[in-house]
Amino acid sequence: MAEREPAIVTRGLARRYGERWALAGLDLSVPRGLIYGLVGPNGAGKTTTLRLLAGLLEPSAGEAWILGQPATGPRHLDRLRQAIGYMPDFSGVYEDMRAWEYLDFYARCHGLPRSLRRRRVAGLLDLIGLSDRAQDEVGSLSRGMQQRLCLAHALVHDPAILLLDEPAAGLDPRARRELRALLRELRAMGKTIVVSSHVLSELAEVCDQVGIMERGRLVAGGALDALERDLDPERSAGQRVLLELLPPAEAAQALLAGLPGVSLEPDGPAAPDGAAHDPEAAEPLRIAIRVEGGAEAHAAVIDALVAAGIRVAAYQRQERDLERVFLGLTRAEVEG
Amino acid sequence: MSRAAYEATPPPASARRPRGELNPVLLRELRARFRSARAFSVLTTFLLFASGLAWAVYAREAGGGAASGLPGAAVGGEIGPVVFGAVLLAELLTLLLVAPGLTMAAISGEIERRTYELLLATPLSGWTIVRGKLGAAMAYLLLLASSVLPVASLAFVLGGLGPLDLLRGQAAVLVAGLLMASLGLAASALLQRTERAAILAYLGAAALCLGPLVALWLIDALGLPDPLLRRLAVGVLSRSTPLLSAMVAGREGIFGLIYGAGALRGLDADAGVDAFLLQSLALQTGLAAALCAWAAGRVRPSGRERRWGIGLAGLLLVWLVWLLAVPVDWRLALGLGGG
Ligand SMILES: Nc1ncnc2c1ncn2[C@@H]1O[C@H](COP(=O)(O)OP(=O)(O)OP(=O)(O)O)[C@@H](O)[C@H]1O
Ligand SMILES: [Mg+2]
Numbered sequence: 109m110a111e112r113e114p115a116i117v118t119r120g121l122a123r124r125y126g127e128r129w130a131l132a133g134l135d136l137s138v139p140r141g142l143i144y145g146l147v148g149p150n151g152a153g154k155t156t157t158l159r160l161l162a163g164l165l166e167p168s169a170g171e172a173w174i175l176g177q178p179a180t181g182p183r184h185l186d187r188l189r190q191a192i193g194y195m196p197d198f199s200g201v202y203e204d205m206r207a208w209e210y211l212d213f214y215a216r217c218h219g220l221p222r223s224l225r226r227r228r229v230a231g232l233l234d235l236i237g238l239s240d241r242a243q244d245e246v247g248s249l250s251r252g253m254q255q256r257l258c259l260a261h262a263l264v265h266d267p268a269i270l271l272l273d274e275p276a277a278g279l280d281p282r283a284r285r286e287l288r289a290l291l292r293e294l295r296a297m298g299k300t301i302v303v304s305s306h307v308l309s310e311l312a313e314v315c316d317q318v319g320i321m322e323r324g325r326l327v328a329g330g331a332l333d334a335l336e337r338d339l340d341p342e343r344s345a346g347q348r349v350l351l352e353l354l355p356p357a358e359a360a361q362a363l364l365a366g367l368p369g370v371s372l373e374p375d376g377p378a379a380p381d382g383a384a385h386d387p388e389a390a391e392p393l394r395i396a397i398r399v400e401g402g403a404e405a406h407a408a409v410i411d412a413l414v415a416a417g418i419r420v421a422a423y424q425r426q427e428r429d430l431e432r433v434f435l436g437l438t439r440a441e442v443e444g
Numbered sequence: 445m446s447r448a449a450y451e452a453t454p455p456p457a458s459a460r461r462p463r464g465e466l467n468p469v470l471l472r473e474l475r476a477r478f479r480s481a482r483a484f485s486v487l488t489t490f491l492l493f494a495s496g497l498a499w500a501v502y503a504r505e506a507g508g509g510a511a512s513g514l515p516g517a518a519v520g521g522e523i524g525p526v527v528f529g530a531v532l533l534a535e536l537l538t539l540l541l542v543a544p545g546l547t548m549a550a551i552s553g554e555i556e557r558r559t560y561e562l563l564l565a566t567p568l569s570g571w572t573i574v575r576g577k578l579g580a581a582m583a584y585l586l587l588l589a590s591s592v593l594p595v596a597s598l599a600f601v602l603g604g605l606g607p608l609d610l611l612r613g614q615a616a617v618l619v620a621g622l623l624m625a626s627l628g629l630a631a632s633a634l635l636q637r638t639e640r641a642a643i644l645a646y647l648g649a650a651a652l653c654l655g656p657l658v659a660l661w662l663i664d665a666l667g668l669p670d671p672l673l674r675r676l677a678v679g680v681l682s683r684s685t686p687l688l689s690a691m692v693a694g695r696e697g698i699f700g701l702i703y704g705a706g707a708l709r710g711l712d713a714d715a716g717v718d719a720f721l722l723q724s725l726a727l728q729t730g731l732a733a734a735l736c737a738w739a740a741g742r743v744r745p746s747g748r749e750r751r752w753g754i755g756l757a758g759l760l761l762v763w764l765v766w767l768l769a770v771p772v773d774w775r776l777a778l779g780l781g782g783g
Contacts, residue, residue, distance in 0.1 A: 159561075162565055164564055164565060186567040189565065189567040190567060194561075196558075196561050199559065200557040200558030201557075201559065204475075204479065205475070209472075209475070213468055213471075214562070214566065216466075216468035217468045217563075217566035217567070219465075219567070258562075261562065
């Protein structure tokens, strides 16, 4: 069915700079209405991919379809430009314009009629929290504010697809969180969002699917859970937990290792054999474990510790362990 | 980032600008240009220069001309054209100097500011972008040209001038500005670095102004054996430099500066002057259009360049026929007598 076909499809998409292949045959399929994270180390080809999709670069080989239409090079039609909002990684701004004029300019470029333009610009300024700076010159805004303005510019024509290249770079932690909330909100509006980053944890929380790139290729793609499972079926079952136990807690490791569905993590803060931990020290014992199962399983772990008279100072369930997925995949690629 | 006041609305059915809306690039450039203090300091400097020169010429012609032994008012001509010539000369020099500078950062500046990709990600065509950039430059040149009108009208009061002289002069000078601005634009699109574009634009401007004069002199000195070839070469070269067309437009005035008012009186200088001027301005406008079309294709290739190329080639053909049908020698047009 046309409506359910992927928003973006590429087949063998490649781009060469001189002798170097920045992108060496990319097969990508981004379903509609999802947030798709493109992750990879520096030079993996994320920016090249997004610029190709935005019609700013011609592929050396391969094809791409956006919303079912061929979308490579000169065939990147105006209609597609209307459907795509692109935010480059490093971009400049017209420093000599006021904030509202800046957005108004791009709204005009996209042919928005006057009445809609005015509402859209005001709405976007509100969305990025710059309503009170609307009359300020863009050059007088902070780098992060300019970054947000640049993000808003990509939304000005209400595109169905957003291509965001490292949108979180340069934002403060709070703005990052707001960015994630904004991405979810845009997804709820039905937009398809492709967002690149080399900081995986930044994307873990918000992405429905990720594509992991390395040296111009997609080394893995799909939902995060599936990726984690594929990478290391043994270890990746369950959730990683960081524990902080008050001394005396020597018995804890043996106890935990004996619980069903619980395993000690080899790379926890303290060595599993306890050699690094001095029982006389007042320092709490920190260990990492992996717990399979849902809330019940976690509660059972805490119950067991408490029952054994071990005082639990902290029980921290870790977010999905994306860095490990990422490192595992890219390392495998280098070795293979 | 507060709760979205941003509402989802379907994008407009077509990327075309709604009727009656200004080219967004033009609007942006105009805002930037007319907000800068530089725009007005250049304007003031230019006005001081033009009126200073006009006053100096007026003082020489009206007062000390005879006493100093120079041919001046003694020739008995009217001073108006000479003063107007001075204004026109000031205007020409200013425009030749200012125009390439207005556009030499048009494309390269966007690249250096890292705003170029954002512009290219919009549905704007290369032609729209180029028109916006050039339009803003021309708007500023028009402001310069019209700011000088009060000084020029002083020349009218002095007599000896008609509205046609004013029209000829302003047209020649503005077309010169258009050509120079297009040159800057093309240089900016070619080199993508403003400093290099500046060097190329000013070298190109100098070559376009002086090159044909040198070539004409060489043809005179060495001669061309084939008469048709000679006629074509001299015809094209003499009509391509803005220096000659501006001189022809203000011929009595500018020669009056050198030889005194009324120096050209009695010469049958009107023979073919307008033909020469029209042919010159048509050629220079065509050259400017070709440069802009090339720049537009470089900004964003589209099918339009081919059509533009064919159109301009056709116009050039028509122009050559016109040149051969109405061959005015540039010396005659300048009032220097046939060559
Ligand atoms: N304009 C260019 N000229 C030459 N090589 C380029 C150009 N742009 C990119 N490359 C090369 O293409 C490869 C991929 O670059 P790309 O910018 O797509 O990587 P990236 O994944 O976005 O990296 P980063 O995380 O650093 O942004 C790199 O090896 C880079 O050197
Ligand atoms: Mg990048």
